[in-house]
Every structure is written in structure tokens, then in C-alpha cells.
Amino acid sequence: MCSVADKRSGSVSGVAVHCVREQPIGRASPRTAEVAMRFGIEMRSRTVTVVQPTQIPLPRGGIVLLVGPSGSGKSSALSAIERSRPGGLLVQRITFPQEAAIIDRIAPSHPLPDAISTMTCCGLGEAGLWVRPFDTLSEGEKFRARLARAVGLHCRGDAAAPLLCDEFCATLHRRAAKAISFNLHKLAARRNLCVVLASAQEDIIDDLAPHVIVRLTGRGRCEIERAAGLSQRGRSGGLSPAARPRSISFFHRLRIEPGTKRDYTAFASMHYRATDELGFVDKVFVLREGRGGEALGTVVYCHAPLELSLRNQATGAWFSRRPDRVNACLRIIRRLVIHPDVRGCGLGHELVRSTMPLLGTDYVECLAGMGEFNPVFERAGMRRVGQYEIS
DSSP states (O other), X not given: OEEEEEEEETTEEEEEEEEEXXXXXXXXXXXXXXXXXXXXOOSSOEEEEEEEEEEEEEETTEEEEEEOXXXXXXXXXXXXXXXXXXXXXXXXXXXXXXXXXXXXXXXXXXXXXXXXXXXXXXXXXXXHHHTSBGGGSOHHHHHHHHHHHHHHHHHTSOTTSOEEESSTTTTSOHHHHHHHHHHHHHHHHHTTOEEEEEESOOTTHHHHOOSEEEEEEETBEEEEEEOTTTTSBOTTXXXXXXXXXXXXXXXXXXXXXXXXXXXXXXXXXXXXXXXXXXXSEEEEEEEEESTTOOEEEEEEEEEOOSOOHHHHHHHTTTTTTOHHHHHHHEEEEEEEEEOGGGTTSSHHHHXXXXXXXXXXXXXXXXXXXXGGTOOHHHHTTOEEETTEEEO
16 A cells, blocks of 8 residues: 655655555465575565555756665656646556657657657667567567657656656666666656656666755665755746756766777667768767777768858858868868767767867768757867758
């Protein structure tokens, strides 16, 4: 049995949770009798406290994390919160129609860029996945698709009702789990969502930056940790911790190293134009997790084509019919690929921003179809003219 009481005040509401349950005993047998005798166990069902009476805040624009070992009461507390707020969405209950491409079921009433942004933040940053039916995805991809659809549905519903998720990112590679945690924090703040998650993994805490941590330690015990400033809203209307600029937790370990065309081959299949020829490659840079570590991204700079109408429009035709200027003063970004696990975390624009000065040219340009949906190049300092970017 879980009893809940809803308490709301201003921007931060909450629920009083108290969970108890009957703990049955299996059918009597010689073995159960021996175990009971040796370890002092009473052979009768009894009532146990799963979660002691606890007031759990539910902030708008913030995240609540229920954390603790298996059996500590996380799922029971999450179920109690779900029952207290009928408009809440549990990620595990999200369904997809058969045969429909998942992109058609993520925020369908919103513009396409919003749906793509949501999917990328939830770990589905590959265009090839967007057009596939849900049933063809792996288990990890299905979790991420459910999370993205839940975010889209939540945004058009009651934002005060929580979005809930049990076993958050439990089946994912830990780097992907950290990236999704980092991006979900941004989504909650930008869209003023209330998000309640349950997890046994504490390695996501730095990136998730929850406003409330409920630590369940077993036998009904729990402790509440609240982020500083939770009860006060900042001048922008959001919770103050969410307004602070952050980097993903492993950002300090990242290194940018010179590479070759061969380094790009490991990323070619991750690009939506995997089969296109690169052209005359000038420089390649690789983003690695630690010096000489695993590659998380690459950018390929090439010699630019001699004539582009958008280039002439952006530069007042300064390069028109001047191959000497094109070769000496201009390079084009032919490829920028970030590993799908960590897309949406700001690594792409950091890679471009940090490597453009290393080219030794006055101008860098880019023709980017994806730039229409992701302002990565503008964040790196480039200026957009249609689908053309220049710096």
C-alpha cells in the first residue's frame, strides 16, 4: 500500500509518500523450516515499510532522482508519485503504432526541427534511425525512442504533471547514459518540465544535475538532498541551478588531435551522406576521450570548389573567378561527425570552433543540410546564408 498526499505551492509542488506492503512467506517445506530455524525468520507474512513517510518536492523545470540499490523502494515511490498525478507519463508505458516511422510519432504536432532536437537529446541522433519503425530498433534504441516520445507528449500536456521513468538508462552504455542525462537536464529547464527518474546508477548524477535527490537506502529509510536555490526562481523564470552553463562531465578529458583521412573512415557510416566522396582533403582533426583515447568525433576540412553562388552572395563575389583566392584563403568543412552516443552535448561546435584557427586561412565555409535543424556551425562562430555557413 502506498499513501500519497499532494501539496502544491508556487513553482515547487510535492507529494507526501509512504509505502508499505505485505511480505508473504512461501509454502512451508523442510528447507524453509530449516532456514527459519537457523536464521531466526518468522514463518508468517508481515507488513514492511518500503518507503518511510517522505515529502518529495516536484519542481517545474527540474529533475527529481530516486537513487538506491535494487529493492530499496525506488519503483514503489515512483508508482506512488504516478498515482498522485494522473496526468503524468511513465516512459515504460509509451507505445508506438506498428510500421510507422518513429519520427512521425515524436512531437507530431510540433515542427520537424523540434522533433529532431528532442530525438537527438534522447540519444537518437542518427537520421537513419528516424525513418525506421519502432519494432526494428534494438532494446536500447527502443528505450531512447520511448523517452523522446514521452518528452514530446509531455510538452503538449500538463507540464505540472511529472514525466516518470524507472530504471533510467539502465541498459545503455554508460557514456551514452551520461550524455542523455546531460541533455535531459537541458530539456527539462528549457521546456519547464517536471521529470522524476529512478536509477540504481549514481554515475549519471553529475550530468543529470538533479534538483532533488531522494536516496533510498533500504528498510524504508530515505534522505532528501535539494539543490541550492530550489525554492527560489531566477529572474528568467527558471530554477537557478538550470540556468548555469554546464559542460558534460568528461569534457575536461577531451583532446583534439590531428588526424588523417583514414581516421574519418571509422565515422563515415555515422554520417547521413556516408557514400559521398570527400574531395581534396586538407586537414582532419579527431576529438578523443583523453590523449590517444577513443575517438568521439571528427571534422574534415577540404579545398573548396571554385564557384558557389551562395558564397558569392555572402562575400560580395570576392572569390568569384579567383581560383588563387579560393585556394589560398578558403577551406570548406566537408564532414563533421560526432559519435551518436554524445550528440547534443555541445561537442560538435566546440570541435569546429577550436580547429578553424588551425587551418591558416582567412575563411571557412560549409554547406550543411543538417544545419537547418542544428545551429552547430553558428554556435561555432560562423554566419549563415541559407544552407551556407561562413566564418
